[in-house]
Every structure is written in structure tokens, then in C-alpha cells.
Amino acid sequence: VEPPGRGLLNGGPVRILVTGAEGQVGSELSALLAGHDVVALGRHDLDLTAPTLVDDVVDLTPDVVVNCAAVNDVDGVEADDRPARAVNADAPGRLGEACGRLGAHLIHLSTDYVFAGDKAGPYDEDDTPAPLSAYGRSKLAGEAAVMAGPGTWTVVRTAIVFGRRGRGLVETILDRARAGQPLRMAGDLRISPTYALDLAGVLVHMAADRVTGLYHVANAGSCTPYELALEVVDAAGLDDAAVERVGIADLARPAPRPPNSALVSARLPTTGIAPLRHYRDAVRELVPELAARTAQGS
């Protein structure tokens, strides 16, 4: 199967720098771009907090930078927001500065957690952010820094990312269910689970076309974490008895969560890029793959 957007980059030489290339989204994006002029760097090869960041990026001479690096530990950031401020808020502005020097285009990822969560329906790009958590505030500051930068940019807000890297909500649910551990899942939060591979496909198109502006990119549909857990367990053919519906307050998380952070990709259709499939279809595709891999012990 031809990866999404692969043919799009054949219009001319384009060097794409992927930061945070070992994360959920960065690793899928780097894999989709294999065979193109891609420089995919994880934290150890390109640390976004390095004082030399701007010069380091300029030396790599990218035409497009896709910033997939972030500090995503929402509860950890609530206790100490310094790493998040450095990576999520300050570094994006410095990437923008480097892109401005090069005439390169910057694609930056942000989050549904920039919203307060009191809207009745899913959030579109015209809605006003009002983050509840320190993580959300750091990401909103990063968006603003990118938008204020000297070059062209795309800001892509996504949500509740899951994938094959073993860090997202779907993998966590699956691991716990397979281990026979209880799953106390919030039934009072509305979320838009998003498959890293599907998002990466859109990023390839955006890099190829240098699409500009702010976009929401999430899989279609929304659910509660409780409903997601039932779907994951069902897709894995496991017993759902361990899945318990609780309220988010019962989980006593340090950082507040928006009650509703579902996103709708209202602007994406204007770019000609196809919106993402329903999250349920992505879950049904991924879970058997993860389960088979775990069964093989790899």
C-alpha cells in the first residue's frame, strides 16, 4: 500500500527536518518519509532546549521543519512546568526563527488541551482557547510563538494520540487489560482519539504543499475514555469485566482535564487533504497488530 502523500513530494527536492522523531507522531512521520530527503532527529540528536538550537537547525538546511517534539506528561507538568515551558513554549519560537532565516516552512503540533472544555460540541479552529492546565498553557504559548515568527507556518492541533510506540491511551488500555489489571476509566470526558499514523499522513501532505494556517487534525468521532476502553478490549477479544466507569474526579489527577476536548477538522477540507477516518476504524486496525506483537513478546 502506498503511504499517504508519498507521491506528493516528487515535485522537487525538499529537505524535511522532523524533530521529536522517536515519539509517536515523529516516528510514523519519519517512516512515511523514508526514501525522501528527510532528517529525522530524536531528542539525543537534536535537543530543543540546546542554546545552539537555531544555528543547529540552520546548519541542517531544511526546507520544511515538522516539530513533533513535546513534553506531554500533563500531570508532571502541573507539578513542574519548567521542562514544558522550555520545549513546548520557548523552543517553537526558536524553530520559527531558524525557519525565518532559511526561508523554510514550520509545521508545529499543538493540542486539544488548549481548550477549557465547556463547549457543547467539538471545538473548531475559530473557538477561543482557554487552557486549564500548565501543559495546555505551555502549548498555547508555543502556538503563539510560531504564529508570531518571521516565516510561514502551520499549527496543527491534535488530540489524545495513540499509535505503535506504546505510550498512548490505546496501548495503555490494552496492556492493562492483557495483564488483568483493573481499568478505571473516566466516563465524563469527551475526547477525539487520534491515530499517530493517520495524523502523520496529513503532515506529509501539509509539508509537501506548505499549507499555511491553523488546523485541527483528529480522527473523526468522539467518545469517553471509558467507551474507548470498551472498544479496545472488544477489538482485542478480551473480557470487558475489568473496565469500570468512574468520574475524572475519582481519579484524582493533579492536572485538570477539559470535560470536552473533542476536535473537529473544520478547515482541513479547504486544503484538499482528506479528513481522517473514524477513530474506531483506526482502533480496530491497530489493536490486533499491537496484540499480535505483544503475544510474540517483541
Ligand SMILES: NC(=O)c1ccc[n+]([C@@H]2O[C@H](COP(=O)([O-])OP(=O)(O)OC[C@H]3O[C@@H](n4cnc5c(N)ncnc54)[C@H](OP(=O)(O)O)[C@@H]3O)[C@@H](O)[C@H]2O)c1
Ligand atoms: N500524546 C497525546 O495524547 C497528544 C495529544 C494532543 C497533542 N499532542 C501533541 O502532538 C505532538 C506529538 O506528540 P506525541 O504523542 O508524538 O508525543 P511523544 O510520543 O511523547 O513524542 C514527543 C517526543 O519529543 C521528545 N522530546 C522531549 N523533550 C525534547 C527535547 N528537549 N528535545 C527534543 N525532543 C524532545 C520526546 O523524547 P523523550 O521520550 O526522550 O522525552 C519524545 O520522543 C506534540 O506536540 C504533542 O504536544 C499529543
